[in-house]
Amino acid sequence: MSTQPTPTDDQEQVRQDFYRELETQNMGPLWVLFRNTMTAEPRQREVPHLWSWETVRPRLLRAGELVTTEEAERRVLMFLNPGDERKIGATATLYAAMQLILPGESARAHRHTPTALRFIVEGSGAFTCVDGEKVRMEPGDLVLTPPMVWHDHGSESEQPVIWLDGLDIPLMVALNCMFFEGYEGDAQPVTLPPAHSEKLFGRALMPRGSEHLASSRFSPLWNYRGTESREALKSLSESEGPDPFDGFLVRYTNPANGGEVLNSIGCRIQLLPKGLHTKAHRHTTSAVYHVAEGSGFSIIDGRRFNWTRGDTFAVPIWSMHEHAAGTGDAVLFSLTDDPLIQALGHQRTEVLTDNGGFQKEDFKLDPTS
Amino acid sequence: MSTQPTPTDDQEQVRQDFYRELETQNMGPLWVLFRNTMTAEPRQREVPHLWSWETVRPRLLRAGELVTTEEAERRVLMFLNPGDERKIGATATLYAAMQLILPGESARAHRHTPTALRFIVEGSGAFTCVDGEKVRMEPGDLVLTPPMVWHDHGSESEQPVIWLDGLDIPLMVALNCMFFEGYEGDAQPVTLPPAHSEKLFGRALMPRGSEHLASSRFSPLWNYRGTESREALKSLSESEGPDPFDGFLVRYTNPANGGEVLNSIGCRIQLLPKGLHTKAHRHTTSAVYHVAEGSGFSIIDGRRFNWTRGDTFAVPIWSMHEHAAGTGDAVLFSLTDDPLIQALGHQRTEVLTDNGGFQKEDFKLDPTS
Amino acid sequence: MSTQPTPTDDQEQVRQDFYRELETQNMGPLWVLFRNTMTAEPRQREVPHLWSWETVRPRLLRAGELVTTEEAERRVLMFLNPGDERKIGATATLYAAMQLILPGESARAHRHTPTALRFIVEGSGAFTCVDGEKVRMEPGDLVLTPPMVWHDHGSESEQPVIWLDGLDIPLMVALNCMFFEGYEGDAQPVTLPPAHSEKLFGRALMPRGSEHLASSRFSPLWNYRGTESREALKSLSESEGPDPFDGFLVRYTNPANGGEVLNSIGCRIQLLPKGLHTKAHRHTTSAVYHVAEGSGFSIIDGRRFNWTRGDTFAVPIWSMHEHAAGTGDAVLFSLTDDPLIQALGHQRTEVLTDNGGFQKEDFKLDPTS
């Protein structure tokens, strides 16, 4: 099975010369690099992290004062994972950020390959126009702006409106598959009745001739109402017991094929009833969680992160995590790269078996609480 | 390419003897039977037919007086196609019937292989219990009771409640695949909150662990509300022009996979705006139409059928048909064996090109108007 | 829950009058017909039956002497199930027959909605031309002629060539979905190289632009070679133990999507090693078996059917069955309506648990052995 014994110093010099020569030919020796690349498990690169609402909100309002006319339509604070050298993502694949729109503002229509969603955090009266439909947005709503679908937005509110942006920019940068296009003219025309996609696709009623949507990589339903997802969680919690790892969780679904709402990003919302403490597990998907209701804490890779409404936190790939609601019910919205990992067939889960399935917190290691 | 010339009388006798001998061996000569079986096109067997509400309703109420205690839970008038020798179907594959339930009545829980649906025609306050969920029914609602799913029903109304039953009994008889099972005990227990399937599946929100539903042959949503389908038709009619053959048509969809709501029966509802007269075509699916709103007429294989609210009519396979609304908007609910024909890959459509796409009526041939 | 007590004679007369009146309106009372139609289990209609090669072959050769020139291209002896009133099928859905082609004969090109396959029983040198490809046929080969695909055939042999025909004519008659079309001209032109579909689709190599085949309802591979299926059975039998119900069984597959080779008919071939006796079960699919190699017997609904090479036998829906090889290995080819039953979601299986899983034979009931 072998060819040569361990090299002497002279031999090692010959090898180093050979490696350098290879480099000039745009080649490299796998046997040298193998060990660093082909690790037994994912090495920790992106880390668990929480961006608190009390930190984010004032800075977002401050940004409202500082940005120029032109910049206003990107008045967005990106959440950057401390471990991401590229300074673009909240996890290896997911971008998350908080966007502020002030009364009377609007953004020009555009479209792009990155997949995008909005989860409304604060304020009524803003809208996103998606593919000819003006979609009104209320807190708790999930609004989709899928790849290469025209969208613009504006506010008819008298208050600031804030939402969480979720995109797959880190993935698209890795693939170098970025296309961005501005609409000719500021806003696209509104061609469809209000709530059109909700009245059809959101009620499992497909218009004649929409069979092609079954093979689309994104949902034709633009708004998943917060009031409806909350009702669904309530009904679910009255129909069965909680899942040990997720409490009561529902998956936002593409009604045209039952799949995920977006090509690379799945959306979930889960109810953790008062006092529930889920068991710990880890998996090959990464996620960004946003606290939509209540308060509680999560333990991620042994660190405790206390959270309350408005907070956002990242759980990287293969990070052990568990959640606990506080003194009232808590609701977590999350985005995950599960659709991508599933498409590749790499889903894998490991359940913590020690200590009854709960991590021991190491408070010294926890920088945020 | 040949072996023998045309036979003489003697030879013919030999052949007949041979055929008889074959019969004793449970064999038969294809060359004799070929021409009658392998026809160029479907021969007319089931025929277009209309059952008018003014004929059906009084007889249904009369049945309410005549049936016994035990019979009451099958107080159903079957619509039998004049061309169906088996006396079971409204078309070759579809059974249709009208069911009456009187105040305080109920039916014992059962399940069966035939696929079933209900379209509520008259009366509020009845319910169907499906798989542990008590589903209230209002006029215009479509309620599913899929194959081998437990269901029972009852009425808490003070009025008679009437609905259209649609099943695939003729198909199941042809396949000889009939299984029927009564529930132990009269009614199944109600284990789920009211409108549970609507709040989850009907809002494109799938509970964790329901991935297996993607490969189910029927929808997990039990009630498609009439108010919602009517809203969808309105929004559709405001967003685009009518389809030349179907006006404004939506397909009830299984939100778990985007497919048909039932394995062998598809459900549709369509708005024909005041004055719209669709063009004629025919296809390899058969359908039963029920007039949910308004009045108008259809021309089927050259015969005119006037219809108004409550009427039901059958369009057999390969029958040329066109529809026209009267002096107001009309809404037609329909069931079709499209899912079966699609599964077999036999979908085929022929558009009438003569006479501007409209059939000439031959009033002499029309027995019903 | 009730309305009326059991009727008196007078009341019964009123009811009978009502029923007759309903009949004039093309309606019928479900409560009367219910019990006969909605049976707890499929009633026995088609029955188990075996057509022996020693009975079939001489009659087929005799037919070769009797049929006329024109009839010769349908020189086919149909296998008619004793329980099928329509005199068309071997089971409720499947047609099976034996076809003879004599040296120099040919059949004109045609196509039709019924799905068809050929399993070659005897003789080399005949061919079927399918969609422009001339497909040579050898004993043991499975050749497909799917719905609405042009096909013709001929013989360049010096011997009679005989094959088993399998179609879904009974199903198509039930659906009344029969279309038949003759080719203009006798034979279609051969436009493709020999064994073209085998060299591409039969080797899991799909030409650019053939993505649409993934949603086709039939395989693009026209010939599944007997030599190859036999090799596969051998390799399978060397890699694992036999299945308790099927021995070593492989499914002929559509390489464009992994599904069944035909829309309504699945094809299987199975090796029963010398001495293997499988356990009994029954299911909601029906099948026709053809003995390709060896001899043995099957017990179907308690009746024993001895079989040897060339025999064909039918197993109706829900018939309990088990197979046993004789003193050498046996190979059974079979066609089944499994794809149809699967598409409808009605698959159901019941395993015999009594008597160690084997049926007791009742020789008195067995008319064939």
Place this chain on the structure above:
Amino acid sequence: MSTQPTPTDDQEQVRQDFYRELETQNMGPLWVLFRNTMTAEPRQREVPHLWSWETVRPRLLRAGELVTTEEAERRVLMFLNPGDERKIGATATLYAAMQLILPGESARAHRHTPTALRFIVEGSGAFTCVDGEKVRMEPGDLVLTPPMVWHDHGSESEQPVIWLDGLDIPLMVALNCMFFEGYEGDAQPVTLPPAHSEKLFGRALMPRGSEHLASSRFSPLWNYRGTESREALKSLSESEGPDPFDGFLVRYTNPANGGEVLNSIGCRIQLLPKGLHTKAHRHTTSAVYHVAEGSGFSIIDGRRFNWTRGDTFAVPIWSMHEHAAGTGDAVLFSLTDDPLIQALGHQRTEVLTDNGGFQKEDFKLDPTS
């Protein structure tokens, strides 16, 4: 739509202070970074590049002299794209490399999340053992070692054996989804007959109980024989005209579902008949080509790359490319990230319309020919 005019220097200082403060909170201003990230089109990062056989082969043999016993099982020269800062890939998603195995050598069994394939370049008599099946390898064969499937290899040849390795390591590094596992013991036991997967899956014959493979992300067929793919190309070239962009191209297919052979990597082989010069296009997939037969050249982003048997070249995402065969037929094997891009729904193609569809070469820009 605006809030603030263009900032003064003082204001700019305030902004810079704000940005720095954001950084301490692991946040960043999107409006600053937007323009660099959200580009109109992919920027050139990885570049077209060719690794010539005459450069690679001697260095590979030299590596055979230099590596140690332990290193020998990774005696692989990686092809590193000059534009890839991570020094891991031939394109943004694909790793390609050339591996040498000397007589009597073997590699220990292992498995990992990266997807892998081998295209045999030189030498007979080596084998890869995949999941219990010993797969012999001949020049022109494509051998799969999919994610988390055990594999080891060895050589029973008396000559060096060389193959091209293709993997998705760059993608897996981006996702940080690396798992690697060594087998306990050196080699896995051979439990299956020779060519088992070829005799079953490679002939469109699926063993009973293999239905689950339909949802697998990789093919169950381990070896796609070079002799068979060459025959397929020949038959294809005799049945139709060449595609303007690809000549005669076949896609290696997963026979269990008709999809790609691997989750993230598609494999293709194409025949460019003598003298054929394809038209130029570009798309959102990247590929690595290997010259399996003949010689010719490609023009990629305006640079000409001459190639001959054994050469390997990379075509990055969105690079305009065209191919031309030389004085004989040429055959190109290629791997592409098409399955990944399709799964995400980002496929996009642009055809060159200027100059008759052919690029003008700029020889000055071409560093390799």
